[in-house]
Amino acid sequence: MNQEKEFLKIAKLIASELSGEINDEDHQYLHNWLNESEQNRGIYNEIKKDGWYASNIKSIQEYKIKEGWNKINPRIHSISKTKIRKLPPNIWRYAAAAIFVGILATGYFFREHFFESPSEITPIIVNSNIEPGTSKAILTLEDGSVVELEKGNAFKTKSANSNGDQIIYKTGKQNSAKIVYNYLTIPRGGQFHVVLSDGTEVWLNSESQLKYPVAFTEGKAREVELVYGEAYFDVSSSSNHKGSIFKVFNQSQEVEVLGTEFNIKAYKDESNVYTTLVEGSVAVGTSVLRQSLVPNQQSNLDIKTNSITVKEVDVKAETSWKNGTFSFIDKPLKDIMKVVSRWYDVDVIFVNKELEKVEFIGILDKQQSIDEVLSIIKSTSMNDYEIKDKTIILK
Missing domain, CATH: 3.55.50.30 (Phage tail protein beta-alpha-beta fold)
Known part of the structure; x- marks a missing residue:
């Protein structure tokens, strides 16, 4: 593991410890890292110092990492200059990764704020x-009628109930040969949660649309379409539905699952479709390609070239929007x-x-x-x- 990745990992471990969510294996890894050097212990102690990450405002300016680090790190700065000179030239960048846990622990945005603003001009x-987004959606029913769902307003049909934050479909199977579909459209400035008739949960991000059946047909694949946008799926296991697999389509790819959690991002104004697997397994496919994913992997479908690449990602970062x-x-x-x-x-x-x-x-x-x-x-x-x-x- 290179040094940058190592420091990013350590930053996350310290953040987990501060939030009380660190497991035994990670705690041991962090303990071993602390025992490696005085430099490591200095970074750790400075971050954990009472009030440090709360009293510093909101961002580390990347281009002045060394100056900023010196300002907030008297303990480390007391180490002999000889030792500091022996550190790698970009150690300040890596140390900033560890400082980043202050942001993780307090919910701040961007890097921590040790510098004066480059400009005092009043915007x-x-x-x-302009207000932050909220729970809202437009529900298009099978007869074409449209209903606005929004926080605080309840709505009910013969097959679903909504409290304004989410819509839940009644458990059941499709009886007729004709499949009845609803559309849920999330505008800009909105988000919404839907529970499908098979128990699958879907969180929809802003500017997204999902097409799905009011009820699935027993014995057949459960199929929905992410028309555009971003959605997080927690799929009800196929073992609960007599082996029926679950498929998510969009105009560029198909994702096949048995029961798992994953995220798909397929916005209309972007030429790439990203599928991130949280747990379980999925197969991402196009008309000519098929790629299996394991947890913590993300596929990137380039629509222009019809090629798929896969890499490991931080799934918590990729899916944090739903939380x-x-x-x-x-x-x-x-x-x-x-x-x-x-x-x-x-x-x-x-x-x-x-x-x-x-x-x-x-x-x-x-x-x-x-x-x-x-x-x-x-x-x-x-x-x-x-x-x-x-x-x-x-x-």
Whole structure:
């Protein structure tokens, strides 16, 4: 394991320990790492110091990691200069990965904030009424009628009930030869949870649409379609349905499962489809390819070339959106702002195109205000921003 991966792993272990969720095996790994050097113990102690990660505001500026580290690390800085000089040139970058646990432990976004803002210019905000997303969806019934589902409003049909946060379909099998479908469409600024008639749970992210039967046909494959967008599936095991497999289609691929948890991201404005396996097993296929995944793997289907690549990912980061956060690990600002635009229902314009490439690490609480999010970005990488109605302009 290279040094960067090692420090990223250690950062996650310290975060797990701080939250009380570390297991015995990981605790032993962390203990061994602490015994390796005084440098390691200094990093660990500084992070765990009472109030440290709460008192530092919100982001580490990547380009001044060494200066920032010196400011918050008097214990490590007391180690002899000779020892420090012997550290690898990019040790400060790796140490920042460990500092990142302060963000993980407190729910902050981007890197921790040890630096003065590069600009004290007051952002221009004109007629802004931007709020975080909430539970809402548009349900299209089998007869074509449309119902708006939203938090606080109950709705009931002969086959389903909704409390405004989720819709639950009654357990049952399709009796007629004709399959009856519903559509659930999540607008920008929305999210929703649906429990299908077989007990499968689906969490739908902003700007997504799911097509599914009101009830599945006994003895046949259970099939749904993610028309577009992002969804997390917790599939009811085939053993509970006489071996009936579960399939998720979209316009580019098919995912076949027996009973598992996975995430599919297939937005209309992106040329790649990402399938992330949390547990169990799935097979991702196209008209000419088929690729099996094991837990912690993600397939990337390039629609333009019809090719599939597979890599290991942090599944918690990839699926954190369904649990109230957005987690970013070395994501460019262009990709982050796509997520922000969908959740806050805004448009984003980059005046400075170089900003699109700037990468960040961190966690965004989905209930943070848009001003909080943009202020953090401003403190680390850009001169200013402007909000006009529902448009954000990054400068």
